[in-house]
Amino acid sequence: MTVAIAASGVRATARIGARGNGRGGTDLPVLDGEGPLAVRRTRSAGKGAHVTLVGAMSAPLGGDRLTVEAAAHAGARLRVGSAAATLALPGQSKEPARYDVRITVGDDAELRWLPEQLISVRDSELRVTTRAELAAGASLVLREEQVLGRTGEGPGRLTSRLTVRRAGRPLLDQELSCGPGAPGGWDGPAALAGHRAIGQLVVVHPEFEQEKPAPALLGDGAVRMPLAGPGVLVTVVAPDALRVRRALDEALRTLT
Numbered sequence: 001m002t003v004a005i006a007a008s009g010v011r012a013t014a015r016i017g018a019r020g021n022g023r024g025g026t027d028l029p030v031l032d033g034e035g036p037l038a039v040r041r042t043r044s045a046g047k048g049a050h051v052t053l054v055g056a057m058s059a060p061l062g063g064d065r066l067t068v069e070a071a072a073h074a075g076a077r078l079r080v081g082s083a084a085a086t087l088a089l090p091g092q093s094k095e096p097a098r099y100d101v102r103i104t105v106g107d108d109a110e111l112r113w114l115p116e117q118l119i120s121v122r123d124s125e126l127r128v129t130t131r132a133e134l135a136a137g138a139s140l141v142l143r144e145e146q147v148l149g150r151t152g153e154g155p156g157r158l159t160s161r162l163t164v165r166r167a168g169r170p171l172l173d174q175e176l177s178c179g180p181g182a183p184g185g186w187d188g189p190a191a192l193a194g195h196r197a198i199g200q201l202v203v204v205h206p207e208f209e210q211e212k213p214a215p216a217l218l219g220d221g222a223v224r225m226p227l228a229g230p231g232v233l234v235t236v237v238a239p240d241a242l243r244v245r246r247a248l249d250e251a252l253r254t255l256t
Helices: 241-255
Strands: 004-006 009-020 026-032 037-042 049-055 065-072 077-082 086-088 097-105 110-114 118-120 125-134 139-148 157-166 169-178 197-204 216-219 222-226 231-238
Touching (some): 009 049, 009 077, 026 049, 065 110, 086 097, 097 110, 097 139, 118 125, 125 139, 139 157, 139 241, 157 197, 222 241
Parallel strands (some): 049 077, 065 097, 097 125
Antiparallel strands (some): 037 049, 157 169, 197 231, 216 222, 222 231
8 A cells, every 4th residue: 555645745545346245245355545545344234335434644635635436336235434524624735635536336236425524624725526427227325515614714615526427428417616716606695695514415226217206395405306317416505514414314214
């Protein structure tokens, strides 16, 4: 294992690979982390595999380049979470930090990406990209939560792009930019309306080809929208992370 430490920051990658074992269970032939990206297999109920990302050091800092690659191949059931919230922190480098997530899900496989919140700390700058490539028979549950600033402080600059493709065709592609230097209006009534916590839930399942939930308001600041394919997007804005999590948990219960 090698961690590259450049003048502009740390370069590190974590890799998770799961495969169905032909007996209804899931093996983890690939489980490897570097530097601040430690990965641990955790006890799980049933025959799926659970993996937890554990922060081994403060990251991402300015200039860091972190990547997580998670693949659930045919027949696998994989859940990936994190042990704690991720803090985007300012560093010595003036370059923005990058956090890239690459998800691959094969036919008859399911991946649940359910990390804790990302907190954008004042004076930090972080660019997050999450890309999911799904086979036609794949299932995905993906949750993202962002908190703009710690208690009593303003946010850093946060840019987050989420892309989901199924069978080579786009299912979702959207970008959110918040904080100092972001395009005007991000905090206005047509966007976050003064809220400091944002959450998204994407659920893709082959059964949604025949029938999927209709658009709906799920409460104050929460909405459910079907995608142009077998998927559903839930978006929540709220004053704090606890309310976002409660709304997303309830939406997930109704969808699964």
